[in-house]
Amino acid sequence: MNLKPCFSKVVAVFTVIYMLSQPGGLFANEALWSNDTLIDRLHALPGVTDVKRLPARDFNDKYVLYIEQPLDHSNVQAGTFRQRVFLMNVSFDRPTVLVTEGYGASYAQRPTYREEISRMFNTNIVFVEHRYFLESTPEGAGWEYLTAQNSAYDLHRVREIFGELYQQKWIATGISKGGQTALLYTAWFPEDVDITVPYVAPLCKAKEDGRHEPFLRETAGTKEEREKLEAFQREVLSRRAELQPKFDSLCVADKFEFSLPTSHIYDYSVLEFPFAFWQWGSPIEEVPEAGAPANEVFKYWMKISSPSYFVHESSTTSFFVQASRELGYYGYDTKPFKGMLAIKNAKGYLDKIFVPEDAQYRFDKALYRKLKRFVSKTDNKMMFIYGEYDPWSAVKVNEPKSDNVVLFVQPKGSHRARISTLPQGMKQEAVGLLQKWLDE
Numbered sequence: 300m301n302l303k304p305c306f307s308k309v310v311a312v313f314t315v316i317y318m319l320s321q322p323g324g325l326f327a328n329e330a331l332w333s334n335d336t337l338i339d340r341l342h343a344l345p346g347v348t349d350v351k352r353l354p355a356r357d358f359n360d361k362y363v364l365y366i367e368q369p370l371d372h373s374n375v376q377a378g379t380f381r382q383r384v385f386l387m388n389v390s391f392d393r394p395t396v397l398v399t400e401g402y403g404a405s406y407a408q409r410p411t412y413r414e415e416i417s418r419m420f421n422t423n424i425v426f427v428e429h430r431y432f433l434e435s436t437p438e439g440a441g442w443e444y445l446t447a448q449n450s451a452y453d454l455h456r457v458r459e460i461f462g463e464l465y466q467q468k469w470i471a472t473g474i475s476k477g478g479q480t481a482l483l484y485t486a487w488f489p490e491d492v493d494i495t496v497p498y499v500a501p502l503c504k505a506k507e508d509g510r511h512e513p514f515l516r517e518t519a520g521t522k523e524e525r526e527k528l529e530a531f532q533r534e535v536l537s538r539r540a541e542l543q544p545k546f547d548s549l550c551v552a553d554k555f556e557f558s559l560p561t562s563h564i565y566d567y568s569v570l571e572f573p574f575a576f577w578q579w580g581s582p583i584e585e586v587p588e589a590g591a592p593a594n595e596v597f598k599y600w601m602k603i604s605s606p607s608y609f610v611h612e613s614s615t616t617s618f619f620v621q622a623s624r625e626l627g628y629y630g631y632d633t634k635p636f637k638g639m640l641a642i643k644n645a646k647g648y649l650d651k652i653f654v655p656e657d658a659q660y661r662f663d664k665a666l667y668r669k670l671k672r673f674v675s676k677t678d679n680k681m682m683f684i685y686g687e688y689d690p691w692s693a694v695k696v697n698e699p700k701s702d703n704v705v706l707f708v709q710p711k712g713s714h715r716a717r718i719s720t721l722p723q724g725m726k727q728e729a730v731g732l733l734q735k736w737l738d739e
Contacts, residue, residue, distance in 0.1 A: 503627020
């Protein structure tokens with residue numbers, strides 16, 4: 300008779316009895332928990348499946364797992380889908396950052412990945428991939444379940460599940476659409492988290508909001524820089540005869556497929572140029588001068604505003620469905636280029652280029668109103684980070700009235716603005732405030 304399994308069980312039972320007898324109970328000494336035991340505890344959480352351990356540099360444990368979520372949280376009979384979640388564990392007595400990713404979560408698999416607030420304050424991370432992206436895409440489901448409300452309820456359920464393990468303070472945070480998701484999640488469930496930090500989060504009021512175009516004309520950069528960018532756009536349009544063949548050849552070589560003729564995509568790539576330039580903080584000195592060789596002009600144009608952005612049915616299609624339906628987006632100013640474009644105007648381009656025919660929705664302004672009202676009245680602790688020259692700052696949240704809601708705007712900053720990129724004094728203020736909130 301083999302007594303080893305029985306002996307192991309006896310040891311395990313006495314270990315648990317010993318831990319329960321210690322101050323703090325079962326979680327008093329985390330060192331006694333093996334990695335396999337943590338996996339077992341994760342498997343025991345409701346709705347959690349397929350837990351897999353991953354390598355990590357800065358965490359004691361890292362896992363990828365899946366949670367069974369309702370397609371429609373208001374009608375559980377509609378079915379379910381699997382949502383991918385990453386857990387990065389430091390300690391049960393540390394705060395937890397809930398990363399509200401607005402897109403796919405594949406980059407969280409990297410062993411070196413760590414979100415900046417988690418790095419600053421040595422927190423755990425629960426990282427949630429957004430529904431309808433990558434491995435969290437429902438099979439055979441229609442677009443009707445891709446709503447802000449359902450995404451908020453997804454996060455709420457994740458928070459409830461992991462709240463059993465992590466009972467210290469929670470911080471919701473995300474970047475861009477992820478920051479917008481952190482905001483809307485907090486608006487639906489203000490009691491779920493202690494702090495919310497949306498980075499470069501837009502708050503649009505229409506399918507083509509209308510505030511981005513004047514921002515690009517009057518606010519981003521200096522007057523001289525804006526004039527240089529417009530001159531480059533005119534250069535590309537005026538040299539269509541020599542640049543369109545290069546453009547078409549690139550699209551064929553890369554197998555790009557569009558909803559419109561390439562002559563129209565050419566125009567949209569030119570119109571997109573200043574938005575992309577300021578969004579990512581490109582150096583103005585790299586813009587080619589008038590009359591530069593065609594290859595130099597084309598190479599730089601493609602570097603900043605590639606036609607790959609306009610490909611029909613791409614990995615970002617789900618985002619454009621959301622933008623068209625309730626998140627909103629931006630428009631293009633065609634007036635400076637009258638007589639130079641193949642398109643008559645750019646109105647309605649979002650649906651024409653990006654949104655599938657079975658996902659055409661009339662824009663619902665209810666989300667914008669809800670979030671704007673929430674920011675103006677909430678007592679939740681919220682910190683918004685923006686870049687001064689980022690076109691998305693044209694639709695940043697209103698200056699808050701509450702002392703618990705603060706905005707930090709990085710001077711001349713782009714969509715890459717973070718706490719770590721703020722000027723030193725501003726950064727110290729932001730970090731100090733977060734520490735104060737965590738200590739309260």
